[in-house]
Amino acid sequence: MEGQSVEELLAKAERDEAEKLQRITVHKELELEFDLGNLLASDRNPTTGLRHAGPTREAELKALARDNTQLLINQLWQLPTERVEEALVARLPEPSTRLPREKPVPRPRPLTRWQQFARLKGIRPKKKTNLVWDEVSGQWRRRWGYQRARDDTKEWLIEVPGNADPMEDQFAKRIQAKKERVAKNELNRLRNLARAHKMQLPSAAGMHPTGHQSKEELGRAMQVAKVSTASVGRFQERLPKEKAPRGSGKKRKFQPLFGDFAAERKSQLEMLRVMNSKKPQLDITRATNKQMREEDQEEAAKRRKMSQKGKRKGGRQGPGGKRKGGTPSQGGKRKGGLGGKMNSGPPGLSGKRKGGQHQGGKRRK
Amino acid sequence: MDALDRVVKPKTKRAKRFLEKREPKLSENIKNAMLIKGGNANLTVTQVLRDVYALKKPYGILYKKKNITRPFEDQTSLEFFSKKSDCSLFMFGSHNKKRPNNLVIGRMYDYHVLDMIELGIEKFVSLKDIKNSKCPEGTKPMLIFAGDDFDVTEDYRRLKSLFIDFFRGPTVSNIRLAGLEFVLHFTALNGKIYFRSYKLLLKKSGCRTPRIELEEMGPSLDLVLRRTHLASDDLYKLSMKMPKALKPKKKKNVSHDTFGTTYGRIHMQKQDLSKLQTRKMKGLKKRPAERKAEDEENKSKRIKKN
Numbered sequence: 001m002e003g004q005s006v007e008e009l010l011a012k013a014e015r016d017e018a019e020k021l022q023r024i025t026v027h028k029e030l031e032l033e034f035d036l037g038n039l040l041a042s043d044r045n046p047t048t049g050l051r052h053a054g055p056t057r058e059a060e061l062k063a064l065a066r067d068n069t070q071l072l073i074n075q076l077w078q079l080p081t082e083r084v085e086e087a088l089v090a091r092l093p094e095p096s097t098r099l100p101r102e103k104p105v106p107r108p109r110p111l112t113r114w115q116q117f118a119r120l121k122g123i124r125p126k127k128k129t130n131l132v133w134d135e136v137s138g139q140w141r142r143r144w145g146y147q148r149a150r151d152d153t154k155e156w157l158i159e160v161p162g163n164a165d166p167m168e169d170q171f172a173k174r175i176q177a178k179k180e181r182v183a184k185n186e187l188n189r190l191r192n193l194a195r196a197h198k199m200q201l202p203s204a205a206g207m208h209p210t211g212h213q214s215k216e217e218l219g220r221a222m223q224v225a226k227v228s229t230a231s232v233g234r235f236q237e238r239l240p241k242e243k244a245p246r247g248s249g250k251k252r253k254f255q256p257l258f259g260d261f262a263a264e265r266k267s268q269l270e271m272l273r274v275m276n277s278k279k280p281q282l283d284i285t286r287a288t289n290k291q292m293r294e295e296d297q298e299e300a301a302k303r304r305k306m307s308q309k310g311k312r313k314g315g316r317q318g319p320g321g322k323r324k325g326g327t328p329s330q331g332g333k334r335k336g337g338l339g340g341k342m343n344s345g346p347p348g349l350s351g352k353r354k355g356g357q358h359q360g361g362k363r364r365k
Numbered sequence: 366m367d368a369l370d371r372v373v374k375p376k377t378k379r380a381k382r383f384l385e386k387r388e389p390k391l392s393e394n395i396k397n398a399m400l401i402k403g404g405n406a407n408l409t410v411t412q413v414l415r416d417v418y419a420l421k422k423p424y425g426i427l428y429k430k431k432n433i434t435r436p437f438e439d440q441t442s443l444e445f446f447s448k449k450s451d452c453s454l455f456m457f458g459s460h461n462k463k464r465p466n467n468l469v470i471g472r473m474y475d476y477h478v479l480d481m482i483e484l485g486i487e488k489f490v491s492l493k494d495i496k497n498s499k500c501p502e503g504t505k506p507m508l509i510f511a512g513d514d515f516d517v518t519e520d521y522r523r524l525k526s527l528f529i530d531f532f533r534g535p536t537v538s539n540i541r542l543a544g545l546e547f548v549l550h551f552t553a554l555n556g557k558i559y560f561r562s563y564k565l566l567l568k569k570s571g572c573r574t575p576r577i578e579l580e581e582m583g584p585s586l587d588l589v590l591r592r593t594h595l596a597s598d599d600l601y602k603l604s605m606k607m608p609k610a611l612k613p614k615k616k617k618n619v620s621h622d623t624f625g626t627t628y629g630r631i632h633m634q635k636q637d638l639s640k641l642q643t644r645k646m647k648g649l650k651k652r653p654a655e656r657k658a659e660d661e662e663n664k665s666k667r668i669k670k671n
Contacts, residue, residue: 016571019571021572023570023571023576024570024572024574024575024576037536038508038529038533038536039505039506039507039508039533039540039545040507040508040509040510040529040533041507041508041509041510042509042510042515042525043509043510043511043512044513044516045511045513046512046513047511047512047513047552047553047554058581061550061552061559061561062561062563062579062581064511064550064552065509065511065548065550065561065563065579066577066578066579068509068511068550069507069509069548069550069563069565069577069579070576070577072507072509073545073567073574073575073577074574076542076545077542077573077574077575081542082539084539087541087543088541088542088543089539089540089541089542090539090540090541090542091538091539092537092538092539092540094613095536097526097529098605098607099526099529099530099605100472100474100479100526100530100601100604100605101393101474101604101605101606102393102394102396102453102472102473102474102475103388103389103390103393103453103474103475104389104474104475104603104606105389105391105606105607105608106388106389106390106391106608109370190372193370193372196370209597209599209600210475210477210600210603211475211477211600212475212477
């Protein structure tokens with residue numbers, strides 16, 4: 001008797017469980033595809049079931065919607081949750097549907113003239129304090145801006161320097177100097193901007209159709225398209241009134257075939273002499289400057305790497321190996337075997353050194 | 366172009382912030398939608414635009430005046446509006462004898478038209494015709510697409526992508542489970558698209574996941590596909606380009622096999638095998654007497670050598 005009741009209880013519990021699960025399970029032939037980051041579900045099952053419906057279409061659509069929503073909710077409820085201020089919050093994954101952007105990807109800005117120089121020399125910006133002690137007013141004032149610490153413009157007395165014209169207006173001179181500095185700064189900024197724009201254009205601009213290209217870009221794109229055939233554009237026809245492109249090749253200047261006989265003879269004899277001489281030619285000043293520049297760059301790169309690595313993964317080992325190749329400005333061949341690295345004194349010393357100090361510059365292999 | 370990289374720099378901080386909001390970024394802002402009436406818009410179309418505006422608030426702009434343009438012929442005025450209001454999605458409604466109750470839905474890339482699809486409205490039930498309580502504005506809707514038509518033709522695929530783009534709302538990382546109130550359901554059937562929106566009612570179901578009951582709430586549209594103006598493949602590819610910084614990073618030294626086992630690779634330094642700690646077997650342990658004898662032997666050996 002008892003055994004039966006226990007069995008009955010178990011069976012009843014099972015039935016209850018199944019019923020509960022039935023309330024939230026939905027049977028579909030094809031599984032739905034979910035993109036939970038966008039709260040999106042796609043049902044690929046064909047909608048033939050609804051074809052015959054006429055007036056009951058709304059009810060059928062609602063039933064289909066209910067089933068699909070139930071499946072989506074089931075998926076959402078399985079996400080990891082946490083409690084944030086007495087509300088149950090689920091953490092959504094990244095959206096997996098790829099949608100087009102609304103604006104193009106931002107391009108990296110080319111460096112300004114100062115930034116290139118600072119990178120080369122390894123100059124880092126010094127951290128400055130916000131406030132400076134001002135003796136005149138006896139309080140802490142900001143470094144620049146409104147009510148700054150040492151304000152030149154507020155002086156009521158300027159001493160005439162010994163070598164200046166006594167009739168000159170020193171106040172006007174100061175204002176004029178400031179205006180010139182501002183104008184120079186603006187000019188440099190605009191020049192940097194123009195250089196940046198010029199740099200950006202050659203990078204395959206006009207090759208991607210964006211819809212707003214200038215006439216020159218379209219022309220260049222057309223040129224490139226013409227030349228990109230197997231016979232490099234030799235047999236491409238031109239439109240009836242189209243003119244041949246001007247200046248599309250590289251310019252090479254040659255000496256005239258016969259002209260200055262003396263100069264030609266001199267240059268050829270010089271060439272023979274250089275070829276015959278066993279010793280390599282070495283311009284010491286150029287070589288030492290090149291070496292110094294390369295060392296500066298390496299130091300700067302090392303320091304940058306160390307600071308970056310220090311910032312990101314604090315306390316790891318020093319920089320990775322020596323960087324290959326210097327700046328593009330260093331191209332060209334090296335005369336003479338400057339094989340090893342020369343320790344040319346403390347880095348950061350600029351300016352040319354006379355060749356006399358580095359007699360050891362010539363190293364033979 | 367950076368706000369500071371312009372020829373004429375912004376003079377106030379507010380202007381600078383305004384420009385910075387509109388410039389291209391790595392991870393972009395939420396797309397705004399502009400809803401425009403054509404020169405001959407009728408009541409249905411106007412009501413549709415108003416309802417969609419209610420769904421898309423606050424990321425939408427509804428223009429009240431009529432604008433006499435034809436999107437499929439001339440896109441310059443649309444592009445001008447997009448540039449002025451910084452909107453990359455648009456919806457244009459018009460009505461004439463040849464195309465009654467016309468709705469053009471589209472999106473922009475870099476302030477130029479990317480895709481445009483024209484839909485005809487066959488039946489429309491507005492928000493105010495269905496008398497029940499609505500959900501608060503700004504809720505993120507759930508989107509469901511039913512029907513295999515949405516993957517068969519290119520037109521339908523772009524339309525699906527356009528609908529997702531239009532209605533999806535801001536991208537969030539967490540969502541409050543009780544706040545999921547709103548479902549938009551798109552069914553493709555017999556060449557028509559049925560757009561229905563329902564309000565969600567969560568009922569008890571005995572286990573953790575609730576049972577869903579739906580209540581028709583919002584605008585419902587029966588749409589039919591008319592003309593399309595889709596972007597060329599390379600322009601579409603260009604617009605989909607993801608910057609390198611946002612690409613998911615690959616995990617190195619981890620691999621999976623077909624059975625689901627995860628393998629990892631550890632790189633170890635060279636071990637000194639003489640100092641290796643092996644299992645201690647008590648029987649092999651040297652007893653103190655033996656050790657002494659060994660030491661003496663070694664000592665005598667050394668003395669002999671010396």
